[in-house]
Amino acid sequence: TRSTRPQRMLKAVQKNAIRGNPESVISAIDYFCKHSEWAMNVGDEKGCILDSVVTEVDPSTVLELGTYCGYSTVRIARLLSPGTKFITVEFNPASAEVARKIIAYAGLQDKVTLVEGASGDLIPQIKKLYGITTFDFIFLDHWKDRYLPDIKLFEEYGLLGKGSVLLADNVICPGTPEYLEYVRNSPRYESRYYPSHLEYTKVEDGLEKSLFLG
């Protein structure tokens, strides 16, 4: 049967990247997406903004919602200090399978716990299952209509502490209007928009960074 796009992306990584070299894995995926097939990775332009926020926060605990093929997982994990707890959640088993292999190819498998499931099911269990109290950094890149319900779950289950930083992809394209309205109007967050473009295109998109004030 015909291969999937994530499987073809994995082949491109295995062919063009150097095992154990995260930078080469990132470059191989970006090359594949620019010259072979577009795919919904955060990409190189927004990826640099992601890098700068992760570096600035230097988190001890990280959550990513929407692993997809593991591109942003590799971008984040390569910047983390030893001992950081990093959980990434993917709903689609086929994507999760490819992500595991790409994360392992980059040599970062010991820094990442990849969990298969829907964010709404998992968030209420994270404290119990993974012994996390609060997350210092959360990257939202899953179903766009889950961003708002899930930030409310973070609040409800006490997963945010004073200074926790949430970074949301695709707030313009495909767009997360209800989420934006919430974080920009809530007195509990300080939000800032980072203008950029939809991965590998000239279409406007951007990232919204929201600081939880407690």
Ligand SMILES: Nc1ncnc2c1ncn2CCOCCNC(=O)c1cc(-c2ccc(F)cc2)cc(O)c1O
């Ligand atoms: N743990 C979880 N819980 C719940 N749901 C989950 C989950 N894990 C995964 N899922 C399912 C959703 O995963 C993919 C979400 N990402 C996107 O849909 C996305 C789409 C575009 C895009 C597409 C087409 C265009 F024309 C223009 C833009 C660009 C992006 O950068 C995107 O990130």
Ligand SMILES: [Mg+2]
């Ligand atoms: Mg995205």
